[in-house]
Amino acid sequence: MKYKAISAPTSVSSTQPNFAAARRARLFAKTDFFERIAARFEGDDHIHFHLASPLLARPDPNTGVIAKRRYGPWMMALLSRLARLPRLRNTRWDIVAHTPERRLARQLLAEYEEDLELILERLDADELPATHELAAWPERVRGFGPVREKSLLPARQRRENARAEFVA
Incomplete structure (x- = not known):
C-alpha cells in the first residue's frame, strides 16, 4: 500500500487563520480533489495530512515551536x-x-489602524516618504506562529522608527 502526504500550513491569512484553514478544508472536502489524486496515482492510496494546528499539535518541549504532526484519512471528516x-x-x-x-x-490590526489615523491627521505632501514608511510596516510581518514571532520584532522596530520620523 502506498502513502501520500499532503503538507499544509496551519493558516494563510494573518488576520483570519481559521478562515484560511476553512478555505483549505473546502479545497479537500468540496472539490474533485480525490478524483484528481486517483487519476494521477495508481493503487490503494491513503492520504495523510501534515499539519501544525495550534489546537491539535503540542509545542516541542525544547524549542517551543509547534511541529507538524501527521494525521490520517480520518482528518477528511474534520x-x-x-x-x-x-x-x-x-x-x-x-x-x-x-x-x-x-x-x-x-x-x-489595531496598531495599524492607529497609524493610519495618525497619517490622516497629519498628512502633508512634504512628508510622503515618511508617510509611506509608516503605512508599509505591516508588510514586514510575515507568516504565522514562530515565523510571525520572528518577523514581528523587526517590523515593530520599523514601526517605531517610522512613527518617530513621521511625527518629528
Whole structure:
C-alpha cells in the first residue's frame, strides 16, 4: 500500500487563520480533489495530512515551536466540518478567537489602524516618504506562529522608527 502526504500550513491569512484553514478544508472536502489524486496515482492510496494546528499539535518541549504532526484519512471528516466554520467567525462559538495568535492579529490590526489615523491627521505632501514608511510596516510581518514571532520584532522596530520620523 502506498502513502501520500499532503503538507499544509496551519493558516494563510494573518488576520483570519481559521478562515484560511476553512478555505483549505473546502479545497479537500468540496472539490474533485480525490478524483484528481486517483487519476494521477495508481493503487490503494491513503492520504495523510501534515499539519501544525495550534489546537491539535503540542509545542516541542525544547524549542517551543509547534511541529507538524501527521494525521490520517480520518482528518477528511474534520476538514469537511471545518469548511463550515467561516459563518461562526466572530461569534461566541469561534473556537480560535482567543488563541494568542488571534489576539496578536487583532493587536497588530489595531496598531495599524492607529497609524493610519495618525497619517490622516497629519498628512502633508512634504512628508510622503515618511508617510509611506509608516503605512508599509505591516508588510514586514510575515507568516504565522514562530515565523510571525520572528518577523514581528523587526517590523515593530520599523514601526517605531517610522512613527518617530513621521511625527518629528
